[in-house]
Amino acid sequence: MQRQQQQQQQQQQQQQQQWEVCKGCPGAPIEDEAASSSSSSSSSFLCEQQLLTVSSLHILSRSSSNCSRQQQQQQQQQQQFAEAAEEASSRSNSHRQQQQQRRRAEGCATAAAAAAAAAAAAFRAAAAAAAAAAAASGYWAVAAAAAAAPSLRTGGAVAVRDLWVRVALLSGSSSSSSSSHPTLLHESTHQRQQQPTDDVEEFINWLFVFAIMTVVYPLSRYFRV
Known part of the structure; x- marks a missing residue:
């Protein structure tokens, strides 16, 4: 009995499959109007769903491509900003280094000028002292010779x-x-x-x-x- 029931179910399934395949074929068996209307409405509903899915997929693809483009643009902008910031920082650092070098050179120049002025003053003082000593020694020598x-x-x-x-x-x-x-x-x-x-x-x-x-x-x- 069970085997017969299984065979009957299998036969019914095969008939249904054949009917679904041969729905639109010419010479197919005509169902009643209610069945035909329900099948047409279901097929139209399925077509609408398919169209909606296709359109939604197209929209999603466009949106995804737009998003990818926007992401690429944002990355490029970020790279440009980073490069500009690096250039600005390097310029500022180079400007600071140049200012420091100029200040050091000016300090060295002022120190050298001060040292030269001090050396000149010391030389003048030493020359004046030597001249005074020579004058004093010569004067006292002459005075001693004249007195002696x-x-x-x-x-x-x-x-x-x-x-x-x-x-x-x-x-x-x-x-x-x-x-x-x-x-x-x-x-x-x-x-x-x-x-x-x-x-x-x-x-x-x-x-x-x-x-x-x-x-x-x-x-x-x-x-x-």
């Missing part, structure tokens, strides 16, 4: 005075000069012994010191430099 040689000054004054006396004697008459020559020499010798610091000797002493200070001292400085 009174006999030389006195001898020069005496020689000049004797020369003047002899010139005066020679300018006089022969008779008077022959008679008064020993007397004048004796008197000059006596006066020199009595008054060693008369006006002529003092003048000669100052003249000697003046010659030393105006001639010997500058020459000593010139040869020392």
Whole structure:
């Protein structure tokens, strides 16, 4: 019994399949109007659904393509923004480095100028001190020499005075000069012994010191430099 029922069910299924396949074929068995109307309505509904699905799929494909394009554009924009930001940062860093280098160069230049000015001032001060020391040493040397040689000054004054006396004697008459020559020499010798610091000797002493200070001292400085 069970086998017969199964065979009957199988036969019914095969008939239904054949009927579905041969619905639109010419010469197919005609059902009643209710069955035909229900089948036509179901087929139209299925067609509408298919159209809707196709249109929805087309819309989805377009939207997906638009989304992908928008994503690509956004990525490109982000890359451009990132590149621009990197360029701006690199420019700012290079500008900062240039400013720092300029400041360092200016500081080094000012320091070098200050050091040069200080060295020049020190050199000038040392030169002035050396000149002052040389002047002081030369002055004191000349003063010491002048003070240590009174006999030389006195001898020069005496020689000049004797020369003047002899010139005066020679300018006089022969008779008077022959008679008064020993007397004048004796008197000059006596006066020199009595008054060693008369006006002529003092003048000669100052003249000697003046010659030393105006001639010997500058020459000593010139040869020392």
